[in-house]
Amino acid sequence: MRINCIIVDDEPASREVLEKFISDCPTLTLLQSCKNAFEASDAINQFDLQLIFLDINMPKLSGIKFYKSLVNPPFVIFTTAYPEFAVEGFEVDAIDYLLKPFPFERFYKAVNKASETIISKSSESKPQEFILWKADKKIHRVLLDEINYLEAIGDYVKVQFADKSIMVHNTFQKLLAQLPDNKFVRVHKSFAIALHKLETIDGNRIILKGKSIPIGQTYRTDFMELIKNQGLS
Structure with a gap:
C-alpha cells in the first residue's frame, strides 16, 4: 500500500532531510513539501493524503494548533527539536514523535507504525466486496x-x-x-x-x-x- 504524505516544516534543512528519507522509503509518496501551516492547509484540501510529517515549533501557527484545527485530519508524525512538546503531541493521537536530528532507522520505524495503523483503519472502514x-x-x-x-x-x-x-x-x-x-x-x-x-x-x-x-x-x-x-x- 502506498501512503500519500506531505511535509510541514519551516526549516529548509529539515525539509531536505525528510524529502531524502521519504524518497528512500518505497511505501511513501511525497505530494508536497510545505513551509508553514497555511501551505499545508491548501495541500490537505487539494490532495488525497494519509500522513503528515509535521513540525511542532513553527512561527504564526504551531503544528499542534494547526493539527487541532483540522476537521478530518490525516494521521500525523510530529517532528521537532524540543522534547518538551512530546506529551502535547501524543494528546492528539500522533502515530509517533521524532526528535531532531533523527536517523533514517528511527524514521523508518515511525513509517512502519504509520503503515500498520493506516492499513488497519482502512480495513475497518472499507466494507468487504x-x-x-x-x-x-x-x-x-x-x-x-x-x-x-x-x-x-x-x-x-x-x-x-x-x-x-x-x-x-x-x-x-x-x-x-x-x-x-x-x-x-x-x-x-x-x-x-x-x-x-x-x-x-x-x-x-x-x-x-x-x-x-x-x-x-x-x-x-x-x-x-x-x-x-x-x-x-
Missing part, C-alpha cells in the same frame, strides 16, 4: 478477497477458497465478467486467478496457495504484461 452465486441449490455470499482461483469444469465453475470450494453452474466467461478485472485475471482457458493470492511464477506455471496453475500460451503475453505493469516482474 462480495458477490452472490448459486451453488448446491443455495445462494452463497462470496467474499472476493477470499477467492483463490476459478477453474472451469464442464458446465460448472469451481470457485476455490483457502479451505473449501463451491461448484457454480454457469459459464466461465459469465462468472469472470462479474469479477473486477483489476483483481482477477484469466491465465488459461480453464483457470483464472486472484492476483493478490499469487505467490510465485515458475516458467509456465503459477504457484498460488499451494496450487500449481498452468499459464496458457494464448494468455501468457497479456498476463506477463500485466505483471510488468504492476511492477512485479
Whole structure:
C-alpha cells in the first residue's frame, strides 16, 4: 500500500532531510513539501493524503494548533527539536514523535507504525466486496478477497477458497465478467486467478496457495504484461 504524505516544516534543512528519507522509503509518496501551516492547509484540501510529517515549533501557527484545527485530519508524525512538546503531541493521537536530528532507522520505524495503523483503519472502514452465486441449490455470499482461483469444469465453475470450494453452474466467461478485472485475471482457458493470492511464477506455471496453475500460451503475453505493469516482474 502506498501512503500519500506531505511535509510541514519551516526549516529548509529539515525539509531536505525528510524529502531524502521519504524518497528512500518505497511505501511513501511525497505530494508536497510545505513551509508553514497555511501551505499545508491548501495541500490537505487539494490532495488525497494519509500522513503528515509535521513540525511542532513553527512561527504564526504551531503544528499542534494547526493539527487541532483540522476537521478530518490525516494521521500525523510530529517532528521537532524540543522534547518538551512530546506529551502535547501524543494528546492528539500522533502515530509517533521524532526528535531532531533523527536517523533514517528511527524514521523508518515511525513509517512502519504509520503503515500498520493506516492499513488497519482502512480495513475497518472499507466494507468487504462480495458477490452472490448459486451453488448446491443455495445462494452463497462470496467474499472476493477470499477467492483463490476459478477453474472451469464442464458446465460448472469451481470457485476455490483457502479451505473449501463451491461448484457454480454457469459459464466461465459469465462468472469472470462479474469479477473486477483489476483483481482477477484469466491465465488459461480453464483457470483464472486472484492476483493478490499469487505467490510465485515458475516458467509456465503459477504457484498460488499451494496450487500449481498452468499459464496458457494464448494468455501468457497479456498476463506477463500485466505483471510488468504492476511492477512485479
